[in-house]
Amino acid sequence: MLKDITLGQFFPGSTLLHRLDPRTKLLAVVLYIVALFNATSVLTYGILMVVLGTCICVSKVPAKALTRGLRPVVVIVAFTAVINLFFTGGEPIADVFLLRHISAKGLVTAISMMLRIVMLIMGTFLVTYTTSPISLTDGLENLLSPLKKVRFPVHEMAMMMSIALRFIPTLIEETDKIMSAQKARGADFETGSLIQRANALVPILVPLFISAFRRADELATAMECRCYNGGEGRTALHVLRYRPVDLAVLGGFAVLAAGMVALRLAGL
Amino acid sequence: MSTMLETKNLTFYYPAEEGRKATAALRDITLQVEKGSFVVVLGHNGSGKSTLAKHMNAVVLPSNGKVYVDGRDTCDESLLLEIRQRVGMVFQNPDNQIVANVVEEDVAFGPENLGVPSRQIRRRVDDALAAVGMSAFARHAPHLLSGGQKQRIAIAGIIAMEPECIVLDEATAMLDPVGRREVLETVHRLNREMGITVVLITHHMNEAEEADRVIVMNDGQVVMDGTPRQVFPRVAELHDLGLAAPATVELMDQLNREGMDLPLDAVTVEECADAVCRAFGIGQEE
Ligand SMILES: Nc1ncnc2c1ncn2[C@@H]1O[C@H](COP(=O)(O)OP(=O)(O)OP(=O)(O)O)[C@@H](O)[C@H]1O
């Protein structure tokens, strides 16, 4: 049952979006978010929807996957919309029952809030769907490398992230094994009150933690044996390189963000 | 032939627990491993095999005595990377030594650490994967491979550092017979074709049949040292150490005890079969 959890949610492929440099995608998504938070009108939201829609079409990521990604936040989105709907001041739409509490301004705010969150999530998910976790961490390390100057452990963080990604499947498998072993000895994880069920998890977590520490110890030795001694002087199998198309995409998103800011200032 | 690994009066104590006296995990071990040889280390649990292995690439440093790797003192910290690049280590659990979540990225880990230029890393990774017969899996996720395949990836990761010696600490212990054969064949081929020195620690006696040399450890000391044909006929001594001889030698030893007269140095299955047939007067290949 734990095997169903898909992590990283990477859909391998070879579309333009897949082939872009991970740094391009990370920077582009930041610019996209800037643009999104500057969008205020039908026109600006329309432009952004077209951009997002084009990206989704190009990526060939199944639409189902995108909507599935939204499922966990549906409650939050709905909640924000309702709050905005009822608690934004202004002229009521009509003087009947519930509508008495809803202003036109509230309606607009609620809809734009909802759009903003949904489009934000879709945009960022699109990046994780089209970028392998390893190149994502590579890109992140590379982008943050200026922070090394102020002694921020960029390489170490990237290494931790990629090792965590590497060990997630291993640990999930292990959890499955331990659960089966406990079930075989009569443990019951499915019935009883919440507290009982939480208690039943203790005999799983303890061995899992012990084994994770043992694994970490062995992995550290193995890494040392392979001459790992920090990020200094390390080279890479895959060198990140901006190609013309990356620059074009980045330029496009920069224009988009700047344009949105300009439009907002112009009051459109 | 020159020496790949050398220990001189090597003694090692693990840090003692509180209130207890430290007992030596290794006691006064002096031995030399020739370049290009295939050495198997045997011994029952706790005899110090892993501890000895960890001295071979400076993961652990001697309490007393010296260890030299290709003439380099392991205590000299400035030589650490040189030593570890020369002696690669493969451990028991394949899951706990694979670093990346793509096979080729994992194989590249060693060369990346050594600062090898990217283009050269590519070549080394391809060559190393070819050497262990895993080229087809370059883009796979390691956790979906079989145990034997994972262990071959771990070996490829070592090969990519272009080492002179590989130490395998019970690298076949968690594998099924098929995986075990894959790994052993790979290691033998690397030894034959690339001249890589191999130190293989194992509990499986039959893995020692084709070795150039067998070292038997007990209680932190080397108690037997010689070719398989010299070591395995000493069946009684092996039994005293809590070990068994290979099944072939055990069989002939049993038969000898029943009053037959078989040569105990027929270690491989073929030799053993020949010897037994001869003893029973069955004609071969009529
Ligand atoms: N980290 C440690 N701390 C303290 N003592 C240890 C440690 N590791 C091993 N020992 C002790 O050192 C001795 C030799 O252990 P070692 O692991 O080298 O044996 P081994 O021959 O590899 O055994 P096995 O066949 O079980 O792998 C044992 O008595 C063991 O209890």
Ligand SMILES: [Mg+2]
């Ligand atoms: Mg051991």
